[in-house]
Amino acid sequence: MKALALRVVIAAGLVIGGASHAYLYLHGYGQVPTIGPAFLIQASVSFAAALLILAGGPDWLIWGAGALALGSLGAFAMSRTIGLAGFVERGWQPAPHALVSVVAEAVTALACGAWVLGAARARGRSARRR
Amino acid sequence: MTEDRDPSIMTRRQLIRHSAWFGAAVGLAVVGGEVISHIAGTGTGTAAETRPTLRFAQVSDSHIGFTGPANPDVTASFGHAIDQLNGLGYTPDFVIHTGDLTHLATPEQFDQVKQQLNGLHTPHVFTVPGEHDSVDDAGQKYRKVFGAGTRGAGWYSFDVAGVHVIALVNTLNLTKLGHLGQDQLDFVKKDVTSLSNDTPIIVFSHIPLFAMYPDWGWGTDDSMQALSYLRRFSSVTCLNGHVHQVFSKTEGNVTFFSATTTAYPLPHPGDGPAPKPLTLPAGKLHDALGVREVSYTKGQQALALKESTLS
Amino acid sequence: MSRRNQRPVLALVMAAQAAALALAACTTANPPQAQPNPTFSTDVSGTPGMSPMPGMSRTSGMPMTPPSQGGDTANAQEPMGPNAVNIAGFAFFPATLTVKAGTTVTWTNKDEDPHTVVADGGAFRSQALGSGGTYSFTFPAAGTFDYVCSIHPFMHGNVVVTS
Numbered sequence: 001m002k003a004l005a006l007r008v009v010i011a012a013g014l015v016i017g018g019a020s021h022a023y024l025y026l027h028g029y030g031q032v033p034t035i036g037p038a039f040l041i042q043a044s045v046s047f048a049a050a051l052l053i054l055a056g057g058p059d060w061l062i063w064g065a066g067a068l069a070l071g072s073l074g075a076f077a078m079s080r081t082i083g084l085a086g087f088v089e090r091g092w093q094p095a096p097h098a099l100v101s102v103v104a105e106a107v108t109a110l111a112c113g114a115w116v117l118g119a120a121r122a123r124g125r126s127a128r129r130r
Numbered sequence: 131m132t133e134d135r136d137p138s139i140m141t142r143r144q145l146i147r148h149s150a151w152f153g154a155a156v157g158l159a160v161v162g163g164e165v166i167s168h169i170a171g172t173g174t175g176t177a178a179e180t181r182p183t184l185r186f187a188q189v190s191d192s193h194i195g196f197t198g199p200a201n202p203d204v205t206a207s208f209g210h211a212i213d214q215l216n217g218l219g220y221t222p223d224f225v226i227h228t229g230d231l232t233h234l235a236t237p238e239q240f241d242q243v244k245q246q247l248n249g250l251h252t253p254h255v256f257t258v259p260g261e262h263d264s265v266d267d268a269g270q271k272y273r274k275v276f277g278a279g280t281r282g283a284g285w286y287s288f289d290v291a292g293v294h295v296i297a298l299v300n301t302l303n304l305t306k307l308g309h310l311g312q313d314q315l316d317f318v319k320k321d322v323t324s325l326s327n328d329t330p331i332i333v334f335s336h337i338p339l340f341a342m343y344p345d346w347g348w349g350t351d352d353s354m355q356a357l358s359y360l361r362r363f364s365s366v367t368c369l370n371g372h373v374h375q376v377f378s379k380t381e382g383n384v385t386f387f388s389a390t391t392t393a394y395p396l397p398h399p400g401d402g403p404a405p406k407p408l409t410l411p412a413g414k415l416h417d418a419l420g421v422r423e424v425s426y427t428k429g430q431q432a433l434a435l436k437e438s439t440l441s
Numbered sequence: 442m443s444r445r446n447q448r449p450v451l452a453l454v455m456a457a458q459a460a461a462l463a464l465a466a467c468t469t470a471n472p473p474q475a476q477p478n479p480t481f482s483t484d485v486s487g488t489p490g491m492s493p494m495p496g497m498s499r500t501s502g503m504p505m506t507p508p509s510q511g512g513d514t515a516n517a518q519e520p521m522g523p524n525a526v527n528i529a530g531f532a533f534f535p536a537t538l539t540v541k542a543g544t545t546v547t548w549t550n551k552d553e554d555p556h557t558v559v560a561d562g563g564a565f566r567s568q569a570l571g572s573g574g575t576y577s578f579t580f581p582a583a584g585t586f587d588y589v590c591s592i593h594p595f596m597h598g599n600v601v602v603t604s
Contacts, residue, residue, distance in 0.1 A: 031432030044162030086379040256490035279489035286489040291477035304594035347595040404531030
């Protein structure tokens with residue numbers, strides 16, 4: 001059913017994004033000031049949220065997942081342009097992790113958006129039924 | 131989930147339920163973080179935690195000879211920093227001083243700073259001159275005291291524990307920013323030709339090699355060319371002094387780290403009309419001064435840095 | 442998923458947390474290693490840097506006679522002579538000075554920090570000026586002479602000499 005499918009998609013997006021950040025953390029990015037710890041937090045929170053969303057957790061987890069995905073995308077955009085805590089990179093380095101992560105986060109954000117819309121519509125429907 | 135009471139009020143059961151999920155989320159995130167950093171600490175594959183391959187310390191901008199309200203006794207704070215480095219709990223493989231050892235480049239000031247550096251418990255001490263060390267004589271007095279074995283205005287390189295270290299002088303012939311000059315650029319180009327791309331490179335200089343704040347001269351006008359010779363290396367770390375504050379910036383494969391001083395703080399970029407000594411409220415000076423420890427472990431691309439304020 | 446099914450899931454999650462925390466808490470001992478030694482290229486005489494002797498105690502600092510640093514921060518709007526440049530607040534006032542050939546210009550450092558006056562092209566060069574220090578140069582011929590402080594090279598000024 002649709003709700004479960006969305007949960008699976010959101011969890012998968014979170015896991016892929018988190019795994020990319022975890023891999024990069026273990027391979028050099030962990031030492032970059034501010035960015036290193038941020039990657040660690042991103043990865044661990046992503047995995048935690050993915051597991052709990054799959055286990056059927058409450059709606060605010062999905063909101064959180066959406067916020068995390070949008071935040072990660074925003075941070076990526078900053079790192080390519082004005083810089084994030086003094087960290088700047090060009091293009092899609094490190095390939096392919098950067099692109100994989102951006103796609104996963106976009107999918108997560110869209111799926112969370114779809115869930116929120118669906119939940120709002122369901123609430124409206126149940127209110128009308130009463 | 132349908133409720134026949136007002137859905138905006140949470141029941142006690144719901145609160146417990148939501149708290150349980152929230153606790154699980156926080157707990158899982160913390161555990162996940164621990165697991166990932168544990169893997170990082172054991173170096174992705176090796177079972178044991180290894181001692182770093184190379185450990186050294188950076189100290190900078192001692193400005194021996196300065197007096198003023200910003201720090202009435204820079205000699206004492208430099209001595210304090212040296213005591214702190216001697217009390218690290220391990221012997222650093224070397225210590226680097228990234229310049230402005232003296233404030234006015236007088237023979238007495240050079241003598242004083244050399245005596246103090248001799249008190250460091252480390253097998254080697256390396257230095258580069260700051261613009262204050264080269265006042266009046268383009269660095270001649272500096273080179274007389276610290277220039278043995280160096281080339282040109284005082285640059286050199288060495289290899290230690292598989293790491294290649296390059297010491298650059300960018301404090302002579304200044305027109306607005308730091309300047310390396312063609313001879314030194316040629317030296318850098320030639321110096322790295324035989325190195326493999328995975329050799330970690332450390333560059334130290336007095337003035338930042340990146341554009342930290344050009345309006346105050348915090349940059350080097352020809353550093354881009356020097357860094358272009360280092361673009362093929364997977365790990366390049368540039369350590370500098372001059373700005374009297376900790377700051378870092380990563381650009382591609384190069385990470386720049388500015389160190390703080392042991393003498394007196396300077397304002398943050400743009401915080402005021404000029405980079406003049408900042409007098410802090412009583413008791414706050416030591417929080418703005420400090421030293422840095424750097425360690426490199428073979429197999430990990432990036433260096434690990436740790437700054438400590440003067441205790 | 443009904444509420445009845447969620448409780449065992451949460452219990453599983455808590456158990457997994459505890460197990461992983463126990464794993465993360467384990468550390469292993471560090472094996473000792475020899476100290477690395479730098480190698481320098483052989484085409485220079487002597488080795489760069491210095492080798493302090495370990496175990497030597499730090500000698501206390503010699504009392505230094507600092508150069509006169511007692512000056513107050515300058516008031517750049519102070520009335521000054523027509524051929525004078527004040528160095529204050531890390532800047533030259535006036536930034537551009539126009540004089541006739543044969544005039545002597547005097548720079549006075551009103552800052553706490555040392556400054557110098559160094560012409561682009563080397564026409565003139567001062568020693569380091571402490572607080573209150575002065576430097577004078579007589580301009581023999583017409584021309585525009587740009588100069589900087591060699592310690593703080595973002596400080597610019599010029600002297601325009603008319604014949």
